[in-house]
Amino acid sequence: MTKATDNSIMITAIDLFKAQQFEQVTVNDICQACGITKPTFYYHFSNKDQLISRYFRGLVEQLPAQLRCQNGAQNPLERIYDFFQQTIQVIQTLGPDLYSQLYISNLKSNQHTFDFSEAINKYVTELISQAQASGLINNPASAVTLYRNSVFLFEGYEINWCFQKGEFDAFSATKQGLAVLFVTNDVKDTTD
Template sequence: MSTLEVLILSSNYQARRKIQAGQTERAILAAATELSRERSFEKISVREICQHAGITTGAFYHHFKSKSELLQKGFTSLDLYMEDVLHGHENDEPTQRLRLILSAYADFMENLGFELVSRYYSQRLDCPTFQSITPNRFIFQSLFSCIQEACSGRDPLPGYPPKWVSDFLFRHFRGVVIDWIINRGTYSLSDKLQQDYVLFQKIFQP
């Protein structure tokens, strides 16, 4: 076997391993999500999550050091979810993409359920150095791209550039999620964000 063939096989193997790892992590998160709808996340054991996901505890600890890390890393799948949702919509009007982002964001949170999302935010307060939303995250970049493109080079609001407005909007929408948690998921998060979108889309008007 030539060196090139060995490199190709190695590359294919690593690609398959990466895909498998992603699938396992999503299965673990899905299991934790389903179980948390039945009772508190704190009362769910790692063993139960593994049984529900159809994996060994060894596989769990290969991906996550603890349930706490599962909660932190689990939200990184939001970016993967967003990528899937936006795939094929790259050429849509920016306002349409923005609406799709908000719908997907709400769907993702509601699928997790308010109890699991509230645990995530509680953990964030206990670990202030952990950053869930940074400028390089896919969801923030997608939001920024929509606003920048929709405004065609002008500031969305006088004196406020697209990046500032993107950060402001995301802080607002995250605040809506926290209000939804406080109200224990008693209203539709998707409907609420869509109502807010109708108001905020006025910033795109020249």
């Protein structure tokens, strides 16, 4: 690699993290795989934690623009579910171990990895408002409140997914939780 970019370093590092454990991969390993020096790495990233945080945020922040192009015919509630499903797919590409590392990194020093961008906040909040106006969401709380609580609900399922090493369908669980929060007709009693 003759000219390192943030993206090329991130992609190489993520491949290394997936092949080995995050903690086992050193900055030297990343530099060697990229053909760069340590100063070059540190020019782009302050550490491995910042690298995975920026990689994840970059993937998630692309979602609203992608989804606007893909799902124009869906109703607003389906589009909300689709946003969360696409976010879960991003998480699943990292896998439970690497996604767990994002939480660990943010517990050590808040990397703001899980702060959704203004574009994401606006996109989902507008969809919630539209779904409320069309009677698809029956919870009368403000769209902002519902959005904030949907994010907390989502993060809870994702943390649990990490704890269980990806052994359950995170989207089905999230969708059911959102249906309960939103008070939709999609609510199914899963207590047996």
